[in-house]
Amino acid sequence: MSTTLELTQALLKKISLTPDDAGCMDLMAEYLQQRGFVIEWMNFGDTKNMWARRGTTAPVFAFAGHTDIVPTGPVDEWDSPPFEPTIKAGHIYGRGAADMKGSLAAMLTACDGFITQYDNHAGSIAFLITSDEEGPATNGTVKVMEALDARGEKIDYCIVGEPTSHKSFGDMVRVGRRGSINGYLTLNGKQGHVAYPELVENPIHAFAPILSIITTERWDEGNDYFPPTSFQISNINAGTGVENVVPGELKLVFNLRFSSELTPEIIKSRITHIIDQQSDNYELVWKLSGLPFITERGELTNAVEKALLDVTGKTPILSTGGGTSDGRFIAPYGTQVIELGPINETIHKINECVSIADLDALSLTYKKILSNILL
Numbered sequence: 001m002s003t004t005l006e007l008t009q010a011l012l013k014k015i016s017l018t019p020d021d022a023g024c025m026d027l028m029a030e031y032l033q034q035r036g037f038v039i040e041w042m043n044f045g046d047t048k049n050m051w052a053r054r055g056t057t058a059p060v061f062a063f064a065g066h067t068d069i070v071p072t073g074p075v076d077e078w079d080s081p082p083f084e085p086t087i088k089a090g091h092i093y094g095r096g097a098a099d100m101k102g103s104l105a106a107m108l109t110a111c112d113g114f115i116t117q118y119d120n121h122a123g124s125i126a127f128l129i130t131s132d133e134e135g136p137a138t139n140g141t142v143k144v145m146e147a148l149d150a151r152g153e154k155i156d157y158c159i160v161g162e163p164t165s166h167k168s169f170g171d172m173v174r175v176g177r178r179g180s181i182n183g184y185l186t187l188n189g190k191q192g193h194v195a196y197p198e199l200v201e202n203p204i205h206a207f208a209p210i211l212s213i214i215t216t217e218r219w220d221e222g223n224d225y226f227p228p229t230s231f232q233i234s235n236i237n238a239g240t241g242v243e244n245v246v247p248g249e250l251k252l253v254f255n256l257r258f259s260s261e262l263t264p265e266i267i268k269s270r271i272t273h274i275i276d277q278q279s280d281n282y283e284l285v286w287k288l289s290g291l292p293f294i295t296e297r298g299e300l301t302n303a304v305e306k307a308l309l310d311v312t313g314k315t316p317i318l319s320t321g322g323g324t325s326d327g328r329f330i331a332p333y334g335t336q337v338i339e340l341g342p343i344n345e346t347i348h349k350i351n352e353c354v355s356i357a358d359l360d361a362l363s364l365t366y367k368k369i370l371s372n373i374l375l
C-alpha cells in the first residue's frame with residue numbers, strides 16, 4: 001500500500017500541463033478501482049475528466065480536484081528539477097506539489113483508511129477530477145456537473161483540494177468565493193490640436209470626475225460571509241504619445257470582486273449610471289467571470305471544523321477570499337462545498353513545495369471529514 005508521500009511523488013513525475021493529464025488519472029483510477037470505485041471517463045474536447053463513485057445511495061460525498069499544473073517557469077531557477085520530486089528539510093519539491101497533487105494523494109489515502117475501517121459506511125464516496133482547472137476551465141468540472149445533473153446524479157457534500165492553508169496547515173478553509181466581473185470602457189472624444197480647445201473634446205478630462213466617483217464609491221458593506229465588494233482599475237490608456245495632440249479616446253479596464261449582496265445586473269446599472277452623468281459618448285462591454293457562492297454554516301462546515309480541531313487543535317477561519325476555483329461550478333447545484341488543502345505560499349512559483357507532515361495531516365483530516373459525514 002502506498003503512502004501519501006509515495007503517491008504524491010508518483011503524480012509529480014507526470015508532466016501534466018493543462019489540459020494534458022499525462023496519466024495522473026489512470027494512476028488514481030487504478031487505486032480507486034481496487035477499493036470498489038466504479039470509474040467513468042467524462043472527456044470533453046481536449047480535456048480528460050474522471051468521475052469515480054463507490055456506493056449507489058445518498059448522501060454523496062465527493063472529493064474534487066485537478067491533475068493539471070501551471071508551467072514551471074525558468075527550469076534553471078529551480079533548486080531541483082520540477083518533475084523530479086525531491087525531498088529536503090521535511091518538504092517535497094516539484095511543480096504541482098501544493099497545487100494540488102499532494103491533495104489528490106491525501107484524498108486517495110484518506111479513502112483507503114476510511115474504507116478499510118468502515119467498509120459498510122452510509123452513502124457514497126466519489127471523485128470528480130479534471131485536467132482543465134488551471135486553463136480555460138471550459139471542458140472540465142463545469143461540463144461534468146452538467147452531465148451529472150442531466151441524469152439526476154447529485155453531490156451533497158464536496159471537498160475541493162485547493163491549497164487554502166495560510167501560515168499553518170488547516171488554519172484557513174474556503175467556504176465560498178466572491179464573484180468577479182470585468183468592464184471594458186471606451187470613452188470617446190474628439191481628437192485635435194492642444195492649442196485649439198474649442199475644437200476638441202478631451203476624453204481624459206471627461207474621465208476625471210468619473211474616476212473620482214468610481215474609486216470612492218462604497219459598493220456594499222459585505223455580510224457575515226463576504227468582505228465589502230472591491231473595485232479596481234487594472235488598465236487605463238489614452239494619448240497619442242506626442243505633446244500637442246488631444247486624443248480621441250480613452251480606454252479603461254476594471255474589475256469588481258463582489259459579495260453576495262450584489263448581482264451583475266446591479267453592478268452594471270450603478271456603473272452605467274455614474275458614467276451617464278458625465279458622458280453620452282462611450283461603449284461599455286462586460287465580462288462575467290463568476291458569480292459569488294457560499295456554503296453557509298451546516299453539516300459540512302461542522303464536519304470540517306471538528307476534523308481540523310481533532311488534527312490541528314485549532315478551529316479554521318472560514319474565508320471567502322482569494323481567486324476563483326472549480327467550487328464555483330459545483331456549488332450552484334445545491335452542493336455544500338468547502339475547499340481545504342495545504343499551505344499555498346509556493347503555488348505557481350519556482351521551487352513549489354509542500355510539507356510532508358502536512359500531507360499526512362491532510363489525509364487524516366479528509367478521513368475524519370468522511371467519518372463525520374458518512375458514519
Ligand SMILES: [Zn+2]
Nearest residue numbers: 099100162163
Ligand atoms: Zn489548484
